[in-house]
């Protein structure tokens with residue numbers, strides 16, 4: 419078996435990418451779906467921004483290099499263009515800034531505005547909490563009788579009734595790693611006059627996303643997971659070109675204005691998705707994300723997906739014998755089309771198992787109530803790492819038995 423894994427690693431077209439990350443010795447880091455590892459080039463970039471651009475050039479950095487598009491003002495747009503490639507969007511459909519939660523509020527507000535005669539936001543009952551809270555809060559704030567209707571993900575297509583304004587879904591479930599069929603759900607929603615809002619937190623950078631191909635209306639996602647932008651990295655927002663002229667910005671700030679330094683008395687939004695940038699761009703964290711995204715520059719996204727599936731297949735295969743000896747139940751679909759880039763198991767004592775695994779340097783996540791979650795990152799994992807992780811799980815389960 420080990421020979422087979424070594425052969426897979428020897429043939430891995432992405433093997434060289436690992437050297438572009440800083441990872442601690444002796445750790446198998448299976449938590450890039452919560453906080454991605456640090457790309458090696460980030461500290462130097464931040465040092466340049468801190469000492470040169472902030473320390474020396476000071477206020478001039480907002481506009482210095484504008485002719486080459488290197489000014490701080492254009493930084494959100496440069497980062498947006500890099501994200502666009504990873505999510506199958508055009509650069510002018512993407513904006514970067516704020517958090518995923520805040521961006522969710524903006525696009526959901528726009529979607530509800532574009533579908534004014536309907537009052538239901540349909541969502542997966544098990545959606546990530548922030549998605550549920552933002553939708554609930556926005557509905558209450560609007561004070562027009564909006565209802566957040568939570569149904570099991572599998573029933574979404576059957577629940578697209580004429581009262582539904584928007585469907586809010588996370589493409590890859592944060593607990594089980596189950597991936598929804600974005601194109602099919604979007605087509606079904608559109609057939610019923612429903613707009614779609616996709617949360618790509620566990621998709622962007624994990625595999626190629628095709629928002630345009632799917633015909634999606636709106637999307638958001640995190641900068642700090644598979645995009646490796648660092649803790650609290652700015653998030654992204656996608657608005658399909660056809661909605662841009664009509665999509666209102668619930669938070670209309672001066673940095674989303676068509677010409678911020680004109681200081682006009684009334685708001686005139688930028689024509690592109692830049693209108694969804696609200697206030698002053700977070701230059702330090704945007705710079706880290708900008709450099710982190712360069713890691714993807716020479717990456718073929720088909721290779722990324724193929725390797726992700728090979729890693730998760732290998733993990734599932736090597737874990738199978740443990741499932742016969744211990745109370746472990748696979749929670750992730752075997753079907754490739756329904757899988758993201760993580761594998762999860764249910765275990766009655768999952769919290770303790772994960773604490774012990776972490777103690778051994780196998781870092782994954784426990785998710786309430788009983789989920790052991792292992793995130794695989796095709797840019798910095800080898801098949802040998804997968805085997806090390808399984809040996810760690812075996813040791814912990816044997817210790818606990």
Ligand SMILES: Cc1ncc(COP(=O)(O)O)c(C=O)c1O
Nearest residue numbers: 517518519546548588592617619
């Ligand atoms: C599906 C999903 N949406 C959103 C978030 C996070 O949103 P924020 O970055 O605003 O905390 C996460 C993880 O924290 C997530 O898993």
Ligand SMILES: Nc1ccccc1C(=O)C[C@H](N)C(=O)O
Nearest residue numbers: 451452453546592593619783785
């Ligand atoms: N942003 C965080 C801050 C602190 C701890 C975890 C997170 C996560 O991102 C969790 C992740 N969304 C998850 O799917 O579990």
